[in-house]
Amino acid sequence: MQERASEAVAAMRPTANWAGNVAYRAARLHRPTSIAELQDVVARSERVKVLGSRHCFDDIADTTGDLVVLDGLASDVEIDAAPDGDGGTAWIPAGMTYSHLVPGLAARGYGLHNLASLPHITVAGATATGTHGSGNRNGSLSTSVVGLDVVRSDGATTTLTPEDPDFAGAVVHLGALGVVTRIGLRFRPAFQVRNNVYVGLTWDRLVTDFQAVTDAAYSVSVFTDWHEVTQVWVKSRTDELDVAPEEFFGARAATVPTHMLKNTPVENLTEQLGVPGEWHERLPHFRSGFTPSNGNELQTEYFVPRRYVQEVCDALRSLGPRIAPLLQVSELRTVAADDLWLSPAYGADVLALHFTWLPDEAAVRALLPRIEAALRPYGARPHWGKLFTTDADELQRVYPKMRDFRALVRRSDPRSAFRNDFLDRTVAAYG
Numbered sequence: 001m002q003e004r005a006s007e008a009v010a011a012m013r014p015t016a017n018w019a020g021n022v023a024y025r026a027a028r029l030h031r032p033t034s035i036a037e038l039q040d041v042v043a044r045s046e047r048v049k050v051l052g053s054r055h056c057f058d059d060i061a062d063t064t065g066d067l068v069v070l071d072g073l074a075s076d077v078e079i080d081a082a083p084d085g086d087g088g089t090a091w092i093p094a095g096m097t098y099s100h101l102v103p104g105l106a107a108r109g110y111g112l113h114n115l116a117s118l119p120h121i122t123v124a125g126a127t128a129t130g131t132h133g134s135g136n137r138n139g140s141l142s143t144s145v146v147g148l149d150v151v152r153s154d155g156a157t158t159t160l161t162p163e164d165p166d167f168a169g170a171v172v173h174l175g176a177l178g179v180v181t182r183i184g185l186r187f188r189p190a191f192q193v194r195n196n197v198y199v200g201l202t203w204d205r206l207v208t209d210f211q212a213v214t215d216a217a218y219s220v221s222v223f224t225d226w227h228e229v230t231q232v233w234v235k236s237r238t239d240e241l242d243v244a245p246e247e248f249f250g251a252r253a254a255t256v257p258t259h260m261l262k263n264t265p266v267e268n269l270t271e272q273l274g275v276p277g278e279w280h281e282r283l284p285h286f287r288s289g290f291t292p293s294n295g296n297e298l299q300t301e302y303f304v305p306r307r308y309v310q311e312v313c314d315a316l317r318s319l320g321p322r323i324a325p326l327l328q329v330s331e332l333r334t335v336a337a338d339d340l341w342l343s344p345a346y347g348a349d350v351l352a353l354h355f356t357w358l359p360d361e362a363a364v365r366a367l368l369p370r371i372e373a374a375l376r377p378y379g380a381r382p383h384w385g386k387l388f389t390t391d392a393d394e395l396q397r398v399y400p401k402m403r404d405f406r407a408l409v410r411r412s413d414p415r416s417a418f419r420n421d422f423l424d425r426t427v428a429a430y431g
């Protein structure tokens with residue numbers, strides 16, 4: 001489905017998130033056209049939050065005070081290419097979406113190491129929440145960040161770089177530290193990818209050969225209803241694999257474009273059937289300019305160390321009959337370990353367990369504690385931008401750097417201007 005006109009209207013005067021399950025309570029909306037104007041808004045506001053493209057499913061971006069959108073700021077991208085042609089840094093306006101950023105990068109022969117399932121999200125919103133794609137050796141999108149220009153709650157500006165001792169705490173910041181106005185992103189030479197979809201992989205084969213299955217290509221996504229493995233999307237770099245095999249761990253190649261959601265037209269999907277294309281036209285599942293997924297849904301995701309694949313799949317399969325009535329589809333991806341304090345992949349190569357739900361929030365919220373209890377022995381960390389009920393005590397248990405992050409919040413925002421209900425429930429930094 002071509003993206004709705006109402007999407008554009010909502011972007012002019014946002015009143016709710018993309019999924020429509022969070023109505024923003026802000027008293028005022030600001031669209032500054034200069035950094036000075038933004039500094040003034042922030043310094044004067046008692047409570048302030050920035051809106052990205054509103055694709056989170058929880059109240060992480062909500063406030064009762066002032067909401068700020070950054071699409072009125074200058075939109076120039078500054079490219080700092082390495083002399084050897086091996087990559088470089090792109091300084092981009094924080095409110096820019098990947099949809100707007102990536103064609104220009106690709107046209108100059110540059111690439112990003114990975115993308116999420118959709119390019120519609122802002123770079124700032126995505127990297128603030130540890131948003132990820134898939135790939136055993138691919139870190140989350142936040143791992144590309146090499147610099148942040150920030151407006152603090154007193155209105156002063158600062159630039160953070162990896163030399164700053166707080167940098168690893170500041171990249172996945174959940175909107176708690178300030179307004180990010182520019183982001184430095186590391187890029188590399190462009191590359192080509194093909195997506196081959198396979199059907200008929202058995203659970204036994206998936207779990208027994210999980211490492212080999214997910215190592216077989218640059219980015220692998222496994223879809224399931226927890227009864228059976230429904231599809232495997234195998235996205236390989238053309239410079240790493242000449243020809244995609246007809247058979248994949250006993251599964252057979254799909255012969256027509258295939259949606260991961262039942263009864264959903266394939267027009268919003270990026271190209272499949274092994275047709276090579278630019279990295280940014282294959283790594284996302286969904287095409288820019290079209291409604292991603294099916295638009296009528298909620299989402300949840302948990303991350304566990306990859307070594308627990310057998311245990312967590314058994315646990316979730318045994319909850320299958322409870323999950324099934326609410327589930328549209330689940331997706332298993334992998335994310336490489338990083339050192340970003342609040343990244344779901346902090347310190348461990350993780351398996352990401354994603355759920356696309358029917359849009360029944362009360363029923364989903366009633367089910368989540370069961371799923372969380374089943375995954376608790378494996379130290380599950382929830383996706384910051386999706387629905388979860390994990391409380392601050394448990395989050396402190398599974399995030400070894402949570403205490404340091406709280407201290408960083410208090411140092412960065414001593415008057416608690418960026419505080420909101422979400423941060424009170426999760427980070428609990430404000431005493």
Ligand SMILES: Cc1cc2nc3c(=O)[nH]c(=O)nc-3n(C[C@H](O)[C@H](O)[C@H](O)COP(=O)(O)OP(=O)(O)OC[C@H]3O[C@@H](n4cnc5c(N)ncnc54)[C@H](O)[C@@H]3O)c2cc1C
Nearest residue numbers: 052053054055056116117122124125126131132175180385
């Ligand atoms: C259909 C669909 C598919 C998705 N697929 C994936 C996926 O493949 N992988 C994945 O990991 N996630 C996925 N997500 C989740 C989503 O991409 C993330 O939650 C992401 O954070 C959304 O970015 P956004 O720009 O919409 O941010 P928002 O939801 O607008 O904001 C997120 C947070 O960032 C803060 N923020 C935004 N901009 C700034 C700024 N400039 N300065 C300071 N704080 C800021 C906000 O205040 C808020 O706290 C998906 C979501 C949808 C709807």
